Amino acid sequence: MSSVMNMIFEVNDLAVASPATVSRCGMVYLEPHQLGWRPLCLSWLNTFPETIKQSFKDRVLALFDWLVPVSIRFMKREIKEVAETTYEGTNVAVNLMRTFKSLLVEQLADPKGLIASIKRESDMEKHIDSCFLFCLAWSIGGTANSNEGRLAFDEFVRVAYKGELDLPHGDNTVYQGPSGEKYNLPEDIPEGHMTTSTPLPPDEVKTKDPEGNLVPTRTTIYDFRWNVTKSEWVPWENDIDKSPIPPEMSFKQIIVPTVDTVRYLFLADLSIQYNNPILFCGPTGTGKSVYMQGHLMGMDKEKWAPPNFVGFSAKTSSNITQYLIDAKLDKRRKGYYGPPIGKRMAIMVDDLNMPQKEVYGAQPPIELLRQYMDHGGWYDRENNFRNMQDCLFVAAMGPPGGGRSPITQRYQRHYNLLSIVEFDSKALEHIFGTILGWFYKTKEFPKDIQKLQKSVIEATLDVYNTSISKLLPTPAKSHYTFNLRDVSRVIEGLTLQKAEGIKTGLGGVGEHYRLWVHETLRVFYDRLVDDEDRHWFLEYIKDLTETHFGQNFNELFAHLDEDGDGTVDAEELRHCMFGDFMGDDEPDSQGGDRLYDEITDMKEVVTRLEEYLVDYNGMSKSPMNLAMFLYAAEHVARICRVLKQPGAHLLAVGVGGSGRQSLSRLAAFIMGMESFQIAISKSYTTVEWKEDLKKFCRAAGAEGRPCVFLFSDSQIKDESYVEDINNILNSGE
Numbered sequence: 001m002s003s004v005m006n007m008i009f010e011v012n013d014l015a016v017a018s019p020a021t022v023s024r025c026g027m028v029y030l031e032p033h034q035l036g037w038r039p040l041c042l043s044w045l046n047t048f049p050e051t052i053k054q055s056f057k058d059r060v061l062a063l064f065d066w067l068v069p070v071s072i073r074f075m076k077r078e079i080k081e082v083a084e085t086t087y088e089g090t091n092v093a094v095n096l097m098r099t100f101k102s103l104l105v106e107q108l109a110d111p112k113g114l115i116a117s118i119k120r121e122s123d124m125e126k127h128i129d130s131c132f133l134f135c136l137a138w139s140i141g142g143t144a145n146s147n148e149g150r151l152a153f154d155e156f157v158r159v160a161y162k163g164e165l166d167l168p169h170g171d172n173t174v175y176q177g178p179s180g181e182k183y184n185l186p187e188d189i190p191e192g193h194m195t196t197s198t199p200l201p202p203d204e205v206k207t208k209d210p211e212g213n214l215v216p217t218r219t220t221i222y223d224f225r226w227n228v229t230k231s232e233w234v235p236w237e238n239d240i241d242k243s244p245i246p247p248e249m250s251f252k253q254i255i256v257p258t259v260d261t262v263r264y265l266f267l268a269d270l271s272i273q274y275n276n277p278i279l280f281c282g283p284t285g286t287g288k289s290v291y292m293q294g295h296l297m298g299m300d301k302e303k304w305a306p307p308n309f310v311g312f313s314a315k316t317s318s319n320i321t322q323y324l325i326d327a328k329l330d331k332r333r334k335g336y337y338g339p340p341i342g343k344r345m346a347i348m349v350d351d352l353n354m355p356q357k358e359v360y361g362a363q364p365p366i367e368l369l370r371q372y373m374d375h376g377g378w379y380d381r382e383n384n385f386r387n388m389q390d391c392l393f394v395a396a397m398g399p400p401g402g403g404r405s406p407i408t409q410r411y412q413r414h415y416n417l418l419s420i421v422e423f424d425s426k427a428l429e430h431i432f433g434t435i436l437g438w439f440y441k442t443k444e445f446p447k448d449i450q451k452l453q454k455s456v457i458e459a460t461l462d463v464y465n466t467s468i469s470k471l472l473p474t475p476a477k478s479h480y481t482f483n484l485r486d487v488s489r490v491i492e493g494l495t496l497q498k499a500e501g502i503k504t505g506l507g508g509v510g511e512h513y514r515l516w517v518h519e520t521l522r523v524f525y526d527r528l529v530d531d532e533d534r535h536w537f538l539e540y541i542k543d544l545t546e547t548h549f550g551q552n553f554n555e556l557f558a559h560l561d562e563d564g565d566g567t568v569d570a571e572e573l574r575h576c577m578f579g580d581f582m583g584d585d586e587p588d589s590q591g592g593d594r595l596y597d598e599i600t601d602m603k604e605v606v607t608r609l610e611e612y613l614v615d616y617n618g619m620s621k622s623p624m625n626l627a628m629f630l631y632a633a634e635h636v637a638r639i640c641r642v643l644k645q646p647g648a649h650l651l652a653v654g655v656g657g658s659g660r661q662s663l664s665r666l667a668a669f670i671m672g673m674e675s676f677q678i679a680i681s682k683s684y685t686t687v688e689w690k691e692d693l694k695k696f697c698r699a700a701g702a703e704g705r706p707c708v709f710l711f712s713d714s715q716i717k718d719e720s721y722v723e724d725i726n727n728i729l730n731s732g733e
Contacts, residue, residue: 012409016360032086037068037093044097048105059125060100063132067160068093071140074156082145082281082399082419084406089140091413096139098416099267102274104131104228123231129198130226130233133157137221138267142418145399150421154203154220161200201233223259225266236263245434247442251492252647254438255294256431261287264420265295271416272299272346272392277373279352279412280396282420285483288396289350296346296394305339307346311730312354314403315723318364322378324727329388337377338389345391350730352397353404363405369393370411402481423484425461432491433457445499448509452549456516459548460490463520466540471533479527486523492645493519496578501595511598513549513556517541518576522638538570559600575602575630579637580644581670582608596644605633609666616669624662632663639667643708649729661710668708674699677710680717689721697728 001007014022041064045057072089075081085091104127141153201224206214224233241257255261264280268291271278280288296307308328310321325347329337339345355363371378377387395415400406423431433453440450464487473480497515502508520541528534542553554561557568560575580594582605599605610628617623626632642650652660661677668675676696678689700707716722 032088035090036088037090038064040090040094041097044101048101052105056124056128059128060132063129064093064096067132067136067157068096068140070160071136071153071157075140075143075153078156079149079152080145081143083143083397083412083417084400084409085143085412085417086409091409092140092143092417094413095142095416096135098274098276099135099139099270100132102270102276103135103226104128126198126231127226127228131228133161133198133200133221134226138418139416141222145419145421147421147424150222151218151220154222157221158200158203199233205235222263225263236266239266245438250646251435251439251495254435255287255290256434258423258427258431260420260423260427261291264291264418267416267418268292268295268394272394275392277393277395277415279394279415279417280420281399281417283422283483284398285485286420286422288420289348292348292394292396296348299346303343305343305345307348309348309350309731311727312349312351312365313723313726314354314356315719316355316365317723318368320720320723321365321368322380326380326386329391332389335385336387336389338391343390347391347393349393349395350397351404352395353400353407354397355405357405363407366407366411370408370414373411373414425465428461428484428487429457432460432487436491436494439495443499446502446504446508449502449512452509452512455548456494457491459516459544460487460520462544462548463490463524463541467524467537470536471528477529482524489523489648490516490519493522493641496580496596496641496644498595501597510551510556513545513551514576514598515578517545517553517556518578521573521576522641526638534570538573574634577602577605577634577637579605579640581612581637581640599637602630602633605637606630609633609636609670612670613666616666620669624665626659626662626666632659635659636663636667636670639664640670643667643671643673661712664708664710668710671706673706673708675708675710678715680715684717686718686720689718689724693724693728 009025011017041061045061048057068089072092075092076087076089136157137153141150141157144150144153201219201221203219204216205219207217209215219235223237224235226232227234236259239262240259245254245256268278268280270276280292282288293307293309296304299307308325310324312321326337328339328345330340331337332341349369352366353363355365357363368378372388372391373393376389377385380386393415397407398404436453436457437450439445440453464482464484467482467486471477471480471482494512494515497512503511525534525537525541528537545551545553545556554566554568557573557576560568560572562572577599578596579599580596582597582599583594606628609632613624613626613628639650639652642648650664652664654660665675676692676699678684678692696707696709699705711721711725
């Protein structure tokens with residue numbers, strides 16, 4: 001550095017600064033409240049088009065001054081946020097500004113638009129107030145991490161909107177919401193309040209119960225949207241697509257429209273349309289990635305290039321991130337890159353907060369993305385700056401914790417943060433009930449089986465809800481993490497059965513119940529490593545079959561009671577087996593035409609697998625000298641079950657020499673699939689690894705050959721191998 005150069009550091013804290021560094025710098029400390037959101041709001045109002053009247057701007061500023069400070073304080077004190085926002089609420093206030101401008105201001109600026117024709121001042125105020133309330137709920141109130149938090153914010157806003165927060169400045173008291181809940185009020189409530197005649201969304205509607213009776217149902221501001229055209233609050237339910245699921249769809253492609261899908265996609269589309277990055281944050285298995293992937297793939301192809309999907313993991317590096325994004329961009333001119341001219345590209349980053357923090361607390365992949373957000377591009381390997389044009393980032397992540405780190409506020413501020421809360425029981429019953437009902441109907445299952453839909457869904461959800469409350473993860477059981485994907489796996493397991501393979505009458509009903517027990521055991525029970533947990537789970541399943549199905553568990557599985565004591569224990573229940581490999585039919589892609597049926601003869605299954613083993617050894621260059629026995633046969637059947645499901649993957653856990661690889665190769669042969677496995681040597685490098693992956697992907701993707709990629713922990717020569725596999729599982733790339 002020369003004598004005419006100075007350096008200015010802008011940092012959050014001095015956690016990683018040495019005393020020597022600090023002593024050489026002058027220090028300016030800014031209190032969080034010194035700036036706040038109001039100067040940003042004043043600047044934002046100046047960006048409005050010239051056609052917007054000053055009275056409109058004054059009304060908007062008054063609404064901000066009235067409700068924003070008290071709403072931010074209430075959220076900070078009373079409601080847990082899905083991801084931490086700044087203490088003064090600057091970023092959520094900016095979210096409110098972005099959403100409000102997208103929703104109303106752009107329409108006001110259109111001289112031929114509907115709103116421009118409104119002449120009466122009171123009608124205009126009605127639109128302004130209602131749009132502001134809608135945006136307030138989905139910006140400041142949109143970070144609540146639960147339905148309970150949303151309910152509390154709804155009650156707070158209703159009280160505030162009615163002017164019941166008109167307290168002397170500095171008074172600190174308690175108010176009671178409509179439901180009877182009591183909340184602490186902030187100390188700095190503004191004096192006075194605005195007057196508005198704008199109606200709030202209804203807090204109660206009449207809905208039909210299962211018996212067809214009209215019953216009152218509590219609703220919140222989150223259940224309605226402001227319809228500018230009709231000038232009224234409209235329930236999100238009115239926008240749900242009621243069209244039936246097409247019969248030709250596969251299980252993995254089905255997305256059941258719900259109130260949640262409608263409102264999240266509406267907000268996502270609003271942000272994308274006006275070039276505002278959006279960040280979905282919520283528990284795993286709530287559909288964040290599925291919603292956005294489906295929406296991005298369905299956007300206008302005349303205006304949008306194919307989206308770029310990037311998945312993060314703990315070991316994701318900034319180099320890999322930069323490569324995955326740069327590889328999809330074209331060179332427009334020197335130093336400028338982007339999608340094809342005339343189009344925009346959405347870049348979807350999944351699991352945004354997964355990268356591990358380095359020793360000084362930074363997350364390099366996120367810092368790279370922040371550089372784009374702040375400066376419009378980044379540097380390549382030759383230190384040339386790459387300006388990126390017409391790119392929009394959309395991201396999804398889980399709540400911080402459990403290996404996920406909070407992302408830096410300097411990056412999060414660029415996004416509209418929106419929480420995805422867990423589905424309530426009513427929504428889950430609707431989603432999975434719709435899928436199972438569609439399957440029964442399109443596959444022409446007997447009426448006796450179709451009647452089981454409600455009880456099967458309720459029993460599955462009971463297993464899930466009880467498991468997440470009783471089977472908690474510990475350091476020794478870190479894999480005890482259950483989510484809605486597990487419920488989906490149970491339902492998908494039921495769809496493996498075919499109508500032509502079901503017995504008529506009660507025999508078919510009993511077999512379907514046993515199939516449900518089998519799928520539940522494979523999804524939940526097989527994950528348990530503790531005898532006490534296994535015993536508890538088995539007893540719980542026995543109670544559920546009695547409660548939901550009206551069946552005695554021991555009678556249902558009487559054919560497994562080998563000792564004749566009238567009770568089926570865990571050892572005997574291991575022989576509960578389903579598969580499609582007992583017949584003589586040749587498998588096609590993932591055993592498509594073979595019947596997935598109950599296997600009751602244990603001696604016959606061992607004999608059948610021995611025949612498959614002989615066939616395998618006769619065709620393979622590396623024959624396996626295995627002694628087939630019942631325990632091995634059970635695991636082959638379980639592996640075959642996974643391979644039969646499109647897009648399913650298996651993690652086989654066990655000590656070395658227990659036959660995991662041998663049985664997997666045999667199962668792949670039974671299902672008519674090729675086994676791919678890398679050959680590790682001293683000279684094996686990342687270059688050979690990439691070539692092996694290319695061969696596998698070419699065989700499976702380009703040539704359409706059913707394949708199994710068998711990868712052992714002993715083959716992890718470099719952490720990048722696991723990262724590449726993670727990317728393939730997440731995005732197929």
